Amino acid sequence: MNLPEFSVKKPVAATVLYLGIIVLSIVALFKLPLDMLPDITYPALTITTRYQGAGPQDVEEKVTKIIESQVGIVPNLKEINSTSVENYSIVQLRFDWGTNLDGAANDVRDRLDFAKRFLPDGVDRPTILKFDTSMMPVMFMSASGHQNYGRLNQLLKDEIAEPLKRIEGIGNVMVVGGLDRQIRVNVNKNRLSAYGVGLTQVVQALAAHNLMVPAGDINIGKQSFFLRLPAEFKDPTEISQTLIGNFQGRPVYLGDIAEVKDDFAEPLMIARKENERASMVIIQKRSGANTVKVANAVKKMLPSLIRRLPSDVDLKVVYDSSDNIKKSLSSLSNSVLLGGLFVVLVTYLFLFRLRSSLVIIITIPISLIVSFLFLYLMGYTINIMSLSSIAIAIGMVVDNAIVVLENIVRHQQELNEDEKTAAISGAGEVGLAISASTFTTVVVFLPLIFAGGLVGILFKQLGSVIVITLLTSLAVAVTLSPLLASRLVKKEDKKLKLRWLARMEEWMEGTINFLNKSLQKILVLALDNRRKTIIIIGVIFLISLGLIKFIGTEFFPQEDAGFIQAYVKAPINTPLSETDLLAQKITTDAQQILGSQREVIIVRSGQSPFGGAGFRQEGPNIIQFMAKLADKNKRKSDTELSAILRDDFKKIPGVWKVDFQTGE
Incomplete structure (x- = not known):
């Protein structure tokens, strides 16, 4: 008994099986966390060592060089970058993609234990930081207050940070930038x-x-x-x-x-909001937590917490990553739904059989929804990569069902078989053909699952979801499609008795006949002029290859997220006080340029709150500029505004280097 025969003759078992899969997939869908991208753990470690009271030269000679020499022999190490600033040594280690970072961290820790005997007295124990996307802030806020600035940090820690830490999914809440x-x-x-x-x-x-x-x-x-x-x-x-x-x-x-x-305490970082001294509240989620759910919980609790603060303290959300995630996923979800509707519409326009179209309408969502069960079992998230894979697969999953359905209808009408016999023989007849067709498509996407590096991490979900969806569509085509066809598709399928629909059917039939005749003429012409046809196709192919170099490349397309971020670097050895003055000048210029096109401007001078755990060098000469922009209809694009700000910042005396980021 083959699969089509089993599903047609054992409808209860097949129905219960699919109902169980559907229920599990729906449950999995509502449990999947939402995020912008798959979780990415970069193959990098950062060693931060504090040497209180030491200048940059002493830190480099007595701490940084010793640590570099000791950790330089760790296996799979690709690159070492170091920064020595007042009181701190920051050594960044980058490993080959695929390196086990837990094992690498143990090796580095062993080398640091050995290096301690060569470090001077007064040097704190080196700390090792591992950076992944879950460390990025889910949300950060800025707070300012004239009368209570001296105790602003403590107020925020007691009244804001501590209550927020109790929210499920919150990993850490930091208060930085103010006075301690x-x-x-x-x-x-x-x-x-x-x-x-x-x-x-x-x-x-x-x-x-x-x-x-x-x-x-x-x-x-x-x-x-x-x-x-x-x-x-x-x-x-x-x-x-x-x-x-x-x-x-x-x-x-x-x-x-x-x-x-x-x-x-002497500050290592100075934060300002619209040139007024401020403190920053940075919220990080736990690894694997739902970014959107965490952000929503914070926004729900925030109004009651703000009421506890003194009246002069102004707390404002500057960055909320969940907004961009919701916009991107909503847009992509709408595209998937529209794509599915167009697939159903086109299928009906070509079949013009209501019952036959119902088979396609039922099988498409079942083939797609199984992908959410797969994502849940693999511990993945719903992100732009997983939704993109569904958008790509939605046009493919219908192919197998249409081929099976068309052959079942042919067995009913041309071979005069009854519904059950036609369903079994029609599906069985094309089973090998659609299996071969599906597996050739699967082979195309299979290498993405085994790709290495950052590309492998990003596209592993895309490839695996498409493969699972296609294999599911094959299984549905040879089991559920014959089952539904044996119950729904009749020899004389009823048509909707609508005049405009009848006219559309006549127009579609005329269009298809015209296309068939035109295609026949083109094929005859091509076969009669084979050499010319091959030469024309070859020339077009070569021209297409030549045009590739004129196409721009980028890792991800730019998106206007309403947020501008820039890193401005002053000359090395610039003290924090001078960097802060430069940050104020940058803010003043930005205020004049952006005007009403902004909501708020935040600048941070000095040490990163993450202790250099990212890939950027940090120190008293670094300024991080952030601007939350107004609604799109009230401003220019973030790319245009960034270009104007970049040109202005470069002209400011004391600015050594400017690096802008948009769409984040």
Whole structure:
């Protein structure tokens, strides 16, 4: 018993099987996370090492070069890039695509453990960062406040960051760019010498008096209580009263030899919103979390959190990646739906049989929906690559069903077979032909599944979804199509009795006859002039090859996402204060150029909040410029605006290099 015979003679089993697949596929569809692109883990590691108080030259000579020499022998290492800035060494390692990064990280960690013996005292333990697309911010916000700027960072951490961290799918919420509180102890060297006290003694005394000591537990009845002795400093006055030692029989307190100041830490980064000092709230999702779901949850909670902030604090969403994802996926989904409708319409226009068209209408979505079950089982996401594969496959899946259906109809009308017999014999007769046709198409897309590098990561989903969809369409054509045809397709298929539809059918039949006759004439002419035909085709082919070099290339097409980002680099060794002044000049120019075409401008000067985990060099001479643009109908395209800003930024004194990005 072959497959068509099984499905026709065992309709209940076949129906239950397909219903089960449909239900599972629909459940999988609603559980699939949404994202712009497949998860990409770049084959790169970043080693960040802090050497507090050291200048760029010392960092390079005493830290960076030592680390480079030790990690340079790690297997599969392709390239090393390093940046040495004040207080920090950043070494970026790029490996061959396909390298096991967990294993590479272990090898690097072993080499760093060995390198510690050569590093000077005072160097912090090197940290290894792995970069993947899940580290990119789902959303970031900017906040400014005149009266409360000094405690803005702490306000945002307590009132915004901590509640947001409780949202399912949130990986991390960072507050950066503002001022962080720091208690400064400015020791007077003369008094230190006069009282005969050493600096080490001061440090040890502060450490000894700033403790939280556990004191065991106590049982009272059926309850147990854990005890602790709080001995931590609560305010600067307590720190000033810390006993350091004795001098000539009298106690020496910290206030006698030093000034204790409630101040702010020296910033490694300065953020500004419309040239006003600001803090940034950066939200990252957990790997595998649904970007759109996380962003929606944040936006739902945000209004209630903002009400907790003082009235002078202005918190605004600058970037929301879910907006672009929803727009792109919605546009692509609409294209897929329209494509499916046109396939059904064209099929009906050529068949003009309602029941026969119903078979096609039922089999197309079943062939496509199985791809969502495959995506779920493989741990993939719904993104532009997976939806593009469905859009490509939608025109292919109908081929097998039409061939099978046409042959079933032929067996009914020309061979006078009954519905069941025609369904079995008609599908079985073309089974080998459509299998061969399907597998030749599958072979075309199969190499994408095994491609390496970034192309392989991006196009693996596209190739695998198309392959699964085509194989599903083959299975549907030889099982479900005969089953439906045996129940729906009759020898005398009813036609819709509409006058305009009858006229359209006559026009279509006339058009098809005209095309058949025209094609016959072209074939006769080509066969009578074979040599000329081959020469003409060859010339057209060669001309087409020659025109390839005039076609531009790009990795992804530019898309106007309403967001401009640029990296501006000042000369090396430019201090952060000077870079901040340059950032203010850039913002002023951008405000004049963009005018009402923008919603907000944010600039960040100095160290990246990601600690150099990306592929860009970071340091006190780097400015990150970001502009959220107004609606498309109120402005020029982001590409045009970027070109104008680029020309202006290059003319600003102190700007060394400008790199713009749009469509992100």
